[in-house]
Amino acid sequence: MASQLPVKVVFVSLLEAAVSFHLFPNVFSARSFTGAFVVYSVINWSIYALYIVVIYPFFLSPLRHLPKPSGSWGPIIAHGPIMFSRPPGEAHLKMMKDCPDAGLIHFRSFFHVDRLLLASPAAIADVLVHKTYDFEKTPWIRAFLKQFLGDGLLTTEGEEHKHQRKHIMPAFSFRHIKELYPVFWSKSLELCDVVKAEMAEKMNDVLELNHFATQVTMDIIGLAGLGRDIGSLRNSEDELISTYEEILEPTSEKGIYFVMHLLFPPRFIKMLPWKLNERTRITTGSLKRICTEFVQEKKARMKTESEEQIDILSILLRSNTFSDQGMVDQLLTFLAAGHETTSSAFTWASHLLAINPSVQTRLRAEIHEAISSPKWILTDKVDLAALLESLPYLNAVCNETLRLFPTIPVSARIAVRNTTISSQHVPAGTLCFIVPWAINRNPALWGPDAGEFRPERWIDQETGRANGIGSAESNYAFLTFLHGPRSCIGERFARAELRALLAVFCGSFEMSMADPKEVVRAGGTITSKPINGMKLRLKPVDW
Structure with missing residues (x-):
């Protein structure tokens, strides 16, 4: 070999x-x-x-006969530069359009190293479901993520991952998520109050939404995940928010920093006289310190709290499965993934509604018709989960946003043994790309309007009810949360949170772009975020 x-x-x-x-x-x-x-x-x-x-x-190479895309940069370089392309996943989408009938696309990275791009539902199903343990996250990506997440669910593999997922899964059950809907809704109402106060104080109707999206989702994960009101919305100088905003801000320097971790050992990068190394050390140290304090505080409080506490941390502590350090690692994962997923989705949803006023108007009408008062809905007489999940257009807008702007646009798996994908022999060590950005926008799977924002594709035209796979023929055409044993464990949590946030915000404000001519670009390293933030013009509406 x-x-x-x-x-x-x-x-x-x-x-x-x-x-x-x-x-x-x-x-x-x-x-x-x-x-x-x-x-x-x-x-x-x-x-x-x-x-x-x-x-x-x-x-x-057994892969040399597979379909190949055009656009090689030449000998030795081949398609290597796609790792620098922005937005992440767009170059892979072009490859799929070049080879519309291919299930597996073969391309070569620097020095002609074999790479595979999974382009069909069958190939994706093999890697994510049927042969999931033949493939693992790449060691260099895991090493990079461990700086920020420790040895949590996102960075472990094999038996350790199975063990962690088994004991964390009860915290994300349907019954538990249903109980958290009032938390999502009340924090969404608080977001609107804070936004209105900010506009009144500054006498300006233009707002940078991404910052507030980060605050509200951090507050939600604080209450739902830790049983603790972090209060980010009330404290704009919150250390946790500023730390995550610094880490996740999509800059070119951070993009280079990430790519360097793909090419060189972390020890070598840490030796470089690079200011970002020091900032990474400081921010990751702050996160670990804050999470350690959260765990210690929660353990002390649980001695006097009722067993009925429903936050995720309480459930995990009662399981007696994880050490204190293990709890800190899981908490790092929940805070990062739990707030960033919905924060990005809510920001992109607001942008899509701002540039599609007819969709926004229709969504607001559905929300106002179903919910006469946003505060009345919190009474015990209302099944909030059932109500929000029954609104077809709200769910369609959420699904379409998640389709077009998956939080993690590019993912990769490395074959840890000789295996097959769609009957094609794949040697151990082959890097396989699973690209939600490309799959979710692939015209071969979604039709010629795959790149357009069209929520109607998620509604059955005969019944008027929401459908599960949109206009695609396979659920593997939607990869935002992946599938199988390595799928996003917090998918139900993220979807419920986004429903509540979008319903309250669209029901409370009319949105438009602060600069109608602005072309918003997606960037980021691991996650997808608007490069220059999201500046919206907001107008409060009667509810």
């Missing part, structure tokens, strides 16, 4: 040097064993480089 060859090259060079130097001293001109080894190493490494760059990829 190609990945074993470097060791063989060194061994063969040593053997050749020993044989020629000791058995044929008159034939070989080197005066020392070291000299012989250097000469043979140069020869063998040159042959190895030729094998890796030319012979294996073009003549021996």
Whole structure:
């Protein structure tokens, strides 16, 4: 196998040097064993480089006959630069359009290293469901994420991941999420009150929404996840919010920092005189300190609290499954993934409504018709979960937003053993790309209007009710939350939270872009966020 060859090259060079130097001293001109080894190493490494760059990829690779996209940057470079492309996933979408009938697309990275792009539901199902443990998250991505998330659910693999997921799953059950709807709704109302107060204080109807989206989703995960009101909406200088905003701000420097972790060992990057290294150390240290304090505080409070506490942290602590450090790692994961997923989705949904006023008007009409008063709905007589989940257009707008702007636009898995995808042999070590941004927008799966914001695709035209797969023919055409054992464990949580936020905000404000001519661009490293924030013009409406 190609990945074993470097060791063989060194061994063969040593053997050749020993044989020629000791058995044929008159034939070989080197005066020392070291000299012989250097000469043979140069020869063998040159042959190895030729094998890796030319012979294996073009003549021996079992993937060489698969469909290939156009647009290569030339020899050696090949399609390597797509890792720098923005928005993340757009280059992969172009590949799918170049090969519309392909289930697997073969392309080559730097030095012609094989890469696979999964483009069909069957291929995606194999990797995510049928053979999920033949593939793992890449070690370098996991090492990068561990800086911020510790050894939580998102960074573990194998038996450890199975163990963690099994014991965390009860906290995200349908029954538990249903009980959290009032938390989502009350914090959504608080968001609107804070926004109105901000507009009145500054006498300005233009607002940068992304910051408030981060605050409200952090408050929600605080209450629902920790049983603790973090109060970010009431405290604009909150340390937790400022830390996450610094980490997740989509800058070019952070994009380079992320790519560097794909190319070089973390130890090498930490040695560089790079200010971002120091900022990363400070921000990750702050997060771990805050989460440690949260866990210690919660354990102390649980001694006097009722067993009826429904927040996620209480459920996990009562399970007695995780150590204190393990709880900190899970908390780091919940805070990051739990607030960022919905924060980004809510920001993008507001943008899409702002540039599609007819959709916004129709959604507001549905909300006002179903809910006469946003505060009345919190009474015990109303099943809030059932009501919001029954609104077809609200759910259609949420689904369409999540389709067009998946929080994690590009994901990858590496084959940990020789396996197959759609009957195609895939050697161990092959990197396979699963790209929600591309799959969710692929015209071959969603039709010619795949790139358009059209919530109606999620509503059955005959019954008027929401459908589960939109206009696609397979649920694997929608990858925002992935599928299978490695799917997003918080999908129900994120969907419920987004329903509540969007219903309250659209019911309370008429939205338009502060600059109607602005072209909003998606950026970020791991997640997808608007590069320059989201500036909206808001007008309160009667409810």
